[in-house]
Amino acid sequence: MPENPATPETPVTPAHASLLAPMTAAAEEAGAWVRTRPLPGPARTMDELRTAFDAVDGPAAALLRGRLSALRPDAVWAEELDTELPAKGAAWVVDAVDGAVQYLQGLTSWCVSVTLVEDGEPVAAVLHSPVLGETYTAALGHGARRDGVLVSPSRKRALEAAVLAHAHPPFAARRPGAAASAGRSLSAVLPAVAAVRNLGPTSWQIADVAAGRLDAFWEYGRDDSNLLAGALLAREAGAEVTDPSGARWRPGAEGFVAAPAALHAPLLALLP
Template identity: 65%
Template sequence: MTTTEKNMTTYASLLAPMAAAAHEVGALLVNSPQPAAAPPADTMDELATAYLAVEGPATAVMRRHLDALLPGVPWAEELHGEHSLGSGADAGLPAAGDAWMVDVIDGAVQYMQGLPQFCVSLALVRDGEPVAAALHAPLLGETYLAAAGHGATRNGEPIAPSSRSRLEAALVATSAPPFIAEQPTAAASAGRSLAAVLPAVSAVRNLGPTSWQIADTAAGRLDAFWEYGRDDANLLPGALVAREAGAVVTDLEGRPWQAGAAGFLAAPHGLHASLLELLKP
């Protein structure tokens, strides 16, 4: 067995404990007092306080699991400085070595409003590339898993992207990075892209967590997903699920997507080129 094959086997062995961690965090979120039941936060400080009251315990549970699984592997958000890739939305991802990319409440805005579209998302990133990923939507009772070289599954069943080849019947989705005002070029491009894509497809939706929408694209529930801006924490787990399912995952210039890229597109082979033509600057 080659070193690469050994690594791939190791990646696959991480999936069950990663799923267990995501499930425990998901149960905690569902059973926590819902922020939407309290008087609504009226300022960003109030919103942050309400969020941290839930995010703190959820993060503690996740840390317990991940520290036991791979002792000493840091979370990407803890890593800064000259050896990190990018800044802003992609700050902290190491160019070499291992790191966890974790979002214990992907879709936090929806969660805080009492909406069901949220999930727990995590990925192990090695040398800048996602190699194992778990996404769990507790209210759906669904879990996506993927490991480099081992394919992707939903609730244990292999998934594959849509077989559509014509945009006119396609259901596609898009989203935006958190705090999009910090990326004004991305915000402007996102608006332009909607004007280009809306007339060409059956419908465009934003169905909540970025990572989950990418995974639903990998499973053929959505026909494609695109986003402008740097958004590594949300894109990395879904990117691995999509790649392993057989979708084409690129930046918006058509190059293989990498962390720190300024745009993202996941689509089946039959739709990717047509969408890319609409989305290119």
């Protein structure tokens, strides 16, 4: 069963699930457009990287904004980075090319991420990988799916058999405390598990935890825009989703852990 699928401030409603089809259509349209663009050539500087990315991300984001704003005209449009979510009301948190680093390197691990947030909580989410041709969806109280089929977390019982995913803090140079915690946590976890990988993007890795492809995921540092969709998917699939202290994860938390119940407590015990 999903863990705490709704809070008193965010009631379960069929309207959330009814948004998934048009949200998916918008994500698929944006992803298909991005795939038609030629991959940027080798960049030598950060300015060149930004210019190459903006040429793709800007039009794709504008396409999504047009489609999604029509669905919920009341929802504000949150910025993708350092998102400040409104305490009340609805907001779209959207990333047209989630996994920008991989995309710019010509790698395949990127996706389109679309999340509707109400009163600070994610209530509907779509992750679409144009390269894989796969789509994860979740709505509050309605479960998590991949390509329309319900998913559930790993059934492994021991960390020594588990394959975990981990992401470093975003903009790690600006967050030395989070970077230090990430380093300590990796040193603590590596000897206790079968493997640790960073497969990026963050949202898709958490979705793969929801579906049991990966056994758990953790990250230090605040990263709301990349965590909201995955948090909803993992909870709706039945995984535990907390911060490293074990408290329920909420936007603004300085860390994130998603794992099935059997692995969650042992993983928390390893984290600094």
